Amino acid sequence: MLPSSHELAAGEARAELADIFRSHGESYCRTHFLPASQRKVMRAVSVCRTQELGGHLKQCDTCGFEHPAYNSCRNRHCPKCQSLAKAKWLEKQNSELLPVGYFHLVFTLPHVLNGLILAKKKILLALLFKAVSETLLEFGQRRFGGTLGIIAVLHTWDQTLKDHFHLHCLVPAGALSLDHSRWILARKNFLFPITALSLVFRAKFIELLKQNIDRGKIAAHETKALWKKSWVVYAKKPFGSPRTVLDYLGRYTHRVALSNNRIVKVENGQVTLSYRDRKDGDRKKTLTLEAHEFIRRFLLHVLPEGFMRIRHFGFLANRSKKQALAQCRTLLKLDPALPESPHQSAKDLLLQITGIDLSRCPCCQKGTMIVVGDLIPILNSSRWDSS
Numbered sequence: 001m002l003p004s005s006h007e008l009a010a011g012e013a014r015a016e017l018a019d020i021f022r023s024h025g026e027s028y029c030r031t032h033f034l035p036a037s038q039r040k041v042m043r044a045v046s047v048c049r050t051q052e053l054g055g056h057l058k059q060c061d062t063c064g065f066e067h068p069a070y071n072s073c074r075n076r077h078c079p080k081c082q083s084l085a086k087a088k089w090l091e092k093q094n095s096e097l098l099p100v101g102y103f104h105l106v107f108t109l110p111h112v113l114n115g116l117i118l119a120k121k122k123i124l125l126a127l128l129f130k131a132v133s134e135t136l137l138e139f140g141q142r143r144f145g146g147t148l149g150i151i152a153v154l155h156t157w158d159q160t161l162k163d164h165f166h167l168h169c170l171v172p173a174g175a176l177s178l179d180h181s182r183w184i185l186a187r188k189n190f191l192f193p194i195t196a197l198s199l200v201f202r203a204k205f206i207e208l209l210k211q212n213i214d215r216g217k218i219a220a221h222e223t224k225a226l227w228k229k230s231w232v233v234y235a236k237k238p239f240g241s242p243r244t245v246l247d248y249l250g251r252y253t254h255r256v257a258l259s260n261n262r263i264v265k266v267e268n269g270q271v272t273l274s275y276r277d278r279k280d281g282d283r284k285k286t287l288t289l290e291a292h293e294f295i296r297r298f299l300l301h302v303l304p305e306g307f308m309r310i311r312h313f314g315f316l317a318n319r320s321k322k323q324a325l326a327q328c329r330t331l332l333k334l335d336p337a338l339p340e341s342p343h344q345s346a347k348d349l350l351l352q353i354t355g356i357d358l359s360r361c362p363c364c365q366k367g368t369m370i371v372v373g374d375l376i377p378i379l380n381s382s383r384w385d386s387s
Contacts, residue, residue: 015266017079017258017298021046024269024291031292038299044075047380054377062367068375077302079260086254089310093249095338096316097242098149098328101173103191104236104248107132107201108166110229117165120218122304125154125165127212131205132167133313138200139192140314144184146175147324149316151249154309157257159275160287161297168252170245173238176315176328183331194233202231253310257301266291 021042029039047053055070072081109117109128117124133150140148151170158164173186206226212218239245264272264286271294276282289297303309315324326336361367 014260015263016260017263018046018048020263020266020271020291020294023266024295028292028295032296034299037305038302041075041077041299041302042295044073045078045080048073048075048078048080051375051378052380055375056371057373057375058369059372060361060364060367061370063361063364065361065363065367066372067362069371070375076254077256079256079258082254082256086250089253090246090250094242094246095340096321096325097245098172098174098332099242099334100185100332101188101241102239102245103171103173103186104239105136105169105171105191105197106166106232106234106236107135107169107197108164108232108234109205110226110231111164112225112229114163114165116218116221118163118300122307123212123217124209125156125303125307127205127208128165128167129154129311131201131208132169133311134204135197135201136169136171136192137314139197140175141178143192144175144177144186146177146182146184148172148175148314149325149328150313151316152311152313153253154303155252155255156301156303159278161257161273161294161300163300170239170248176324176331180324180327183328189238191235191238194235198231198233201233202226202229205231257298 025042025046029042034042049055049070049072051068051070053071053073055068057066058069059066072078074081074085076082076085107128113124129152132152136148136150140146149172153168153170154165155168156163156165171191173188173191175184175186176182177184206223209218209221209226210223213220239248258273262274264274266272269291270288271291272286272288273294274284274286277285312318312321315321315328317324325338329338330336359368361369
């Protein structure tokens with residue numbers, strides 16, 4: 001259970017994604033066909049930290065102030081429920097980072113594939129992971145004679161919530177030799193030629209796409225036009241240290257399509273959100289959408305049930321990481337055993353993230369809030385069906 005927004009901050013309430021779903025979700029569901037997965041997300045977000053999920057009643061042990069702490073939905077698409085999941089994940093990742101530089105590569109699918117991806121997300125996005133990982137691992141074997149480590153993070157959106165399917169890949173600056181006897185250091189500011197990566201990535205994805213068409217997993221799709229498209233692979237500035245990698249991971253790995261702080265206002269059936277225009281010097285701008293169009297765009301980014309949007313490959317792959325990472329650490333003259341991260345409670349992790357002591361009374365600022373009772377879930381019979 002996470003604290004309610006009242007515990008996190010005092011002051012005037014701002015419109016949130018949940019408010020948009022509560023006020024416009026029912027009419028949207030009546031006029032649009034939605035798969036069960038999207039209805040499930042809408043319902044989860046709309047009831048998150050409300051009386052419909054139940055919770056606890058807390059009371060200050062000094063002044064007697066009381067307020068409810070409602071349960072969270074824990075849905076990965078909910079902007080309220082990512083802080084704790086992110087903190088726990090980062091706690092684990094911190095121990096696995098190597099004391100080397102890290103390269104940051106972005107692989108983007110051409111927008112001509114967007115319609116097919118939206119129709120067959122699970123298959124096509126899995127192909128994206130496979131094509132990118134095979135491309136990088138192949139380049140690692142050819143140019144280093146070794147195995148790279150890869151952390152790949154899927155993003156499906158651009159700043160205006162349109163569909164934009166791409167993978168962010170973090171790659172340690174070196175490789176573990178194929179016989180596991182050497183750590184092969186990469187050049188400081190260069191990993192692989194971007195044009196060559198783009199060509200191989202395109203070829204691998206199209207071949208995987210053809211294989212799935214031949215097997216009948218997806219409908220026939222014209223692939224000739226895909227060869228004429230430029231497939232974008234972008235190399236961002238390398239990270240100089242594990243700390244900067246961790247800072248990046250903290251910002252991007254558990255990001256949802258839209259955070260609540262980007263919602264500027266909701267009024268007269270319209271939603272205004274802020275965004276950064278990458279084509280105009282990263283200037284901050286606003287965009288106003290009809291509420292139904294806003295919901296449509298947000299739901300473009302609902303992932304299939306159980307689909308993993310963060311994956312590891314090479315010597316960081318789950319099946320081989322224990323032995324391979326230990327060998328990398330040994331070759332880098334580190335203790336092969338991963339350093340143990342101190343276990344922190346949810347309260348302590350959130351204190352670390354927000355800088356706010358959630359156990360302190362928001363009224364008197366002196367007492368400690370303690371649980372004095374349970375709050376039974378109160379179902380809203382008028383809530384639109386999530387089935």
